[in-house]
Amino acid sequence: MGIITLITDFGRQDEYVGLMKGVMLGIDPAARIIDLTHAIDPQDVAQAAFTVESAWRYFPEGTIHAVTVDPGVGTERAMLCLEFQRQVFLAPDNGVLSLLLDAEPRAALRRLDNSDYWRCAVSRTFHGRDVLAPVAAHLSRGVEASALGPAIDPARAVRIDDLKARLQANGELRGRIVHMDRFGNLITNIDAGALRSRGSSWEVAIGSGRIRGLSGTYAEAESGALLALIGSRGYLEIAVNSGRAMDFLSARRGDAVRVRPLPDKTGTRL
Amino acid sequence: MGIITLITDFGRQDEYVGLMKGVMLGIDPAARIIDLTHAIDPQDVAQAAFTVESAWRYFPEGTIHAVTVDPGVGTERAMLCLEFQRQVFLAPDNGVLSLLLDAEPRAALRRLDNSDYWRCAVSRTFHGRDVLAPVAAHLSRGVEASALGPAIDPARAVRIDDLKARLQANGELRGRIVHMDRFGNLITNIDAGALRSRGSSWEVAIGSGRIRGLSGTYAEAESGALLALIGSRGYLEIAVNSGRAMDFLSARRGDAVRVRPLPDKTGTRL
Amino acid sequence: MGIITLITDFGRQDEYVGLMKGVMLGIDPAARIIDLTHAIDPQDVAQAAFTVESAWRYFPEGTIHAVTVDPGVGTERAMLCLEFQRQVFLAPDNGVLSLLLDAEPRAALRRLDNSDYWRCAVSRTFHGRDVLAPVAAHLSRGVEASALGPAIDPARAVRIDDLKARLQANGELRGRIVHMDRFGNLITNIDAGALRSRGSSWEVAIGSGRIRGLSGTYAEAESGALLALIGSRGYLEIAVNSGRAMDFLSARRGDAVRVRPLPDKTGTRL
Numbered sequence: 001m002g003i004i005t006l007i008t009d010f011g012r013q014d015e016y017v018g019l020m021k022g023v024m025l026g027i028d029p030a031a032r033i034i035d036l037t038h039a040i041d042p043q044d045v046a047q048a049a050f051t052v053e054s055a056w057r058y059f060p061e062g063t064i065h066a067v068t069v070d071p072g073v074g075t076e077r078a079m080l081c082l083e084f085q086r087q088v089f090l091a092p093d094n095g096v097l098s099l100l101l102d103a104e105p106r107a108a109l110r111r112l113d114n115s116d117y118w119r120c121a122v123s124r125t126f127h128g129r130d131v132l133a134p135v136a137a138h139l140s141r142g143v144e145a146s147a148l149g150p151a152i153d154p155a156r157a158v159r160i161d162d163l164k165a166r167l168q169a170n171g172e173l174r175g176r177i178v179h180m181d182r183f184g185n186l187i188t189n190i191d192a193g194a195l196r197s198r199g200s201s202w203e204v205a206i207g208s209g210r211i212r213g214l215s216g217t218y219a220e221a222e223s224g225a226l227l228a229l230i231g232s233r234g235y236l237e238i239a240v241n242s243g244r245a246m247d248f249l250s251a252r253r254g255d256a257v258r259v260r261p262l263p264d265k266t267g268t269r270l
Numbered sequence: 271m272g273i274i275t276l277i278t279d280f281g282r283q284d285e286y287v288g289l290m291k292g293v294m295l296g297i298d299p300a301a302r303i304i305d306l307t308h309a310i311d312p313q314d315v316a317q318a319a320f321t322v323e324s325a326w327r328y329f330p331e332g333t334i335h336a337v338t339v340d341p342g343v344g345t346e347r348a349m350l351c352l353e354f355q356r357q358v359f360l361a362p363d364n365g366v367l368s369l370l371l372d373a374e375p376r377a378a379l380r381r382l383d384n385s386d387y388w389r390c391a392v393s394r395t396f397h398g399r400d401v402l403a404p405v406a407a408h409l410s411r412g413v414e415a416s417a418l419g420p421a422i423d424p425a426r427a428v429r430i431d432d433l434k435a436r437l438q439a440n441g442e443l444r445g446r447i448v449h450m451d452r453f454g455n456l457i458t459n460i461d462a463g464a465l466r467s468r469g470s471s472w473e474v475a476i477g478s479g480r481i482r483g484l485s486g487t488y489a490e491a492e493s494g495a496l497l498a499l500i501g502s503r504g505y506l507e508i509a510v511n512s513g514r515a516m517d518f519l520s521a522r523r524g525d526a527v528r529v530r531p532l533p534d535k536t537g538t539r540l
Numbered sequence: 541m542g543i544i545t546l547i548t549d550f551g552r553q554d555e556y557v558g559l560m561k562g563v564m565l566g567i568d569p570a571a572r573i574i575d576l577t578h579a580i581d582p583q584d585v586a587q588a589a590f591t592v593e594s595a596w597r598y599f600p601e602g603t604i605h606a607v608t609v610d611p612g613v614g615t616e617r618a619m620l621c622l623e624f625q626r627q628v629f630l631a632p633d634n635g636v637l638s639l640l641l642d643a644e645p646r647a648a649l650r651r652l653d654n655s656d657y658w659r660c661a662v663s664r665t666f667h668g669r670d671v672l673a674p675v676a677a678h679l680s681r682g683v684e685a686s687a688l689g690p691a692i693d694p695a696r697a698v699r700i701d702d703l704k705a706r707l708q709a710n711g712e713l714r715g716r717i718v719h720m721d722r723f724g725n726l727i728t729n730i731d732a733g734a735l736r737s738r739g740s741s742w743e744v745a746i747g748s749g750r751i752r753g754l755s756g757t758y759a760e761a762e763s764g765a766l767l768a769l770i771g772s773r774g775y776l777e778i779a780v781n782s783g784r785a786m787d788f789l790s791a792r793r794g795d796a797v798r799v800r801p802l803p804d805k806t807g808t809r810l
Contacts, residue, residue, distance in 0.1 A: 012309065012552065013451075015306045015324060018307065020304075029302070032569070034558055034565070035557075037558065039552065055555050055558060055559060058669065059565070060311075074486060075661075124499075139393055169456070182551035218665060219611070237279070254345075284719075284722055287575075289576075292574065293598050295572060299572070312722065313782070342760065345757065393772050394769075394773060399772065
């Protein structure tokens with residue numbers, strides 16, 4: 001039984017996601033289809049790129065991830081099949097796979113050119129339903145990726161630059177908020193590895209907020225207090241215990257977050 | 271493994287949809303249950319009628335569609351089982367199947383009178399859970415439709431008139447917006463067939479907006495420009511490339527849309 | 541094929557629920573996973589307690605319910621496994637199982653101490669994914685509850701008091717609104733059993749609204765009129781036929797609802 005996950009910007013109020021599932025079950029009645037999220041902001045390829053990267057490691061070998069965030073639907077942009085860490089990723093060639101390609105620059109990448117695995121009639125406005133869904137279901141049934149289209153050089157795929165935070169000359173990490181979750185937690189593009197490699201004591205600055213040291217859990221801070229921790233995505237996250245950091249800081253997606261190493265290991269919160 | 275789809279006006283915040291699934295899996299543990307939408311506006315039977323008609327063709331033969339938009343729950347209104355195009359549709363007798371019955375006026379229609387296939391205790395307020403869900407699961411397990419209740423004359427089922435746009439004496443098609451999707455696209459009740467049969471060059475009028483010619487894709491218009499195309503539902507759709515037609519035109523569901531044939535095939539946008 | 545239901549306060553916009561499903565399918569590829577609701581208000585344990593109690597009876601024997609509403613994640617609070625009515629409930633020890641424990645005070649209860657059934661790496665902020673999801677999937681595959689951790693005395697589990705309405709000295713039932721559903725119906729904590737045991741004719745008071753007698757269905761009242769009925773949860777519910785009681789009464793969750801027996805069986809609405 002193959003597992004297929006879906007990441008889209010379709011929302012759930014419309015029938016679009018359900019149609020993709022109908023097409024998939026028509027081809028592979030045994031496919032297990034998991035909604036990862038349909039709440040990517042419309043056409044926000046960068047947001048989808050972080051979601052893909054955060055999610056894949058919780059799925060078993062062989063999982064097929066279909067990402068439909070596709071502002072260029074119906075144009076000449078290619079559709080891609082990436083084999084990465086024994087999983088398969090299907091997506092338009094618009095940068096949504098950037099973080100995976102950065103992590104494994106020589107991964108096997110193909111262009112989905114073989115229309116034998118598409119729906120007979122392909123609309124010009126809904127390739128998620130007419131191309132990605134049937135291709136995912138054929139893979140789930142056992143079709144080899146090599147049948148889907150020609151291998152291409154990963155270096156030629158569209159990339160989005162500067163997704164992850166970078167180290168500055170002055171030793172600071174400068175990132176930004178890339179996601180605000182239902183709890184109002186602010187998730188940054190500063191990954192745990194980048195932080196840990198630079199020391200163990202930090203001051204996090206966001207707007208007028210300053211946080212010294214990282215907490216281990218939300219409940220570790222006083223109720224109502226701002227805190228920073230490594231969130232479940234593996235990135236620096238800013239939160240308020242029993243509150244909403246988003247509202248506390250009037251934060252928006254895209255806001256700058258700076259992290260500077262502290263000379264002493266105070267670990268205390270200002 | 272039978273496939274059952276759900277269309278309701280229940281939303282997803284409450285447990286109601288989950289309870290229907292619990293009841294179904296208790297009867298047919300192998301059923302595959304697909305959420306088509308739970309965001310039909312409360313009690314909006316016409317909106318559900320369009321959703322059913324737009325969705326069924328993407329599902330394989332034998333799929334069972336359970337439609338629970340049921341303002342008359344607990345009253346004497348019948349529950350129906352329609353066999354149409356080798357699929358099965360379960361719904362209250364309130365017009366939600368109008369478009370299917372219009373397309374196939376002699377389709378096999380039954381009244382769900384046999385309470386052997388209902389839950390033992392039927393509440394008076396939730397027939398989706400207590401009648402439609404168990405009936406769908408029994409069908410999915412292999413029960414014949416003929417066991418569910420007596421055949422009735424399709425001409426006697428409740429219909430909603432004027433769902434689709436009609437041709438006017440002056441050659442115009444006059445329709446309306448029946449759905450606005452997550453992208454702010456305006457989906458009309460003017461179907462592609464009606465348009466194509468009347469010519470190939472059109473002016474679309476909605477509020478103060480005028481659009482000449484149909485685009486093939488969203489990206490074909492300039493960024494921010496209004497366009498019209500045949501959407502993935504197979505109906506005329508009004509959109510803005512990289513924008514939201516709904517906001518651009520301050521449009522509401524129900525707003526009038528007129529389409530008139532153009533003498534010349536300009537195909538250009540005003 | 542085991543059935544696992546999910547009740548969380550995660551919402552659906554984020555990928556958190558999908559990750560739990562990925563973890564579960566990695567352990568039990570045959571598990572059937574049903575979303576009961578992800579719209580519990582953040583950290584609202586009482587709301588989740590009512591949802592669990594309202595939902596379980598619609599699921600077949602052996603169903604596993606995983607409840608992740610967990611303000612204390614990462615602290616020393618225990619995780620529990622409750623066997624109740626031939627179903628299994630997994631939840632943090634924070635009161636979310638109170639109504640089940642009240643109904644069956646000697647039910648088999650265990651603490652989830654055996655980390656053999658958790659993910660290898662347990663984050664400090666997402667035990668739903670790292671503890672509850674894998675434990676649920678191991679149960680679904682056939683692991684015995686007794687393997688998960690030591691039995692504990694149900695009397696020592698955290699309880700929330702006063703979840704259900706209580707009879708007052710003057711014969712009134714005093715409850716409150718515990719849930720407002722998508723239709724604007726107001727669902728109280730006054731259960732049908734408590735009402736029925738006290739008579740058959742009642743006046744319901746909520747804010748300035750007064751309702752005499754209970755209706756059987758929403759459509760039984762005049763369009764636009766306030767009514768009270770026993771809702772599909774089995775609790776007193778206040779509604780407006782073809783309208784929204786929530787807006788009609790400017791009601792909020794937590795608002796008081798009083799029910800007093802009427803001497804005569806008028807059953808008429810004021």
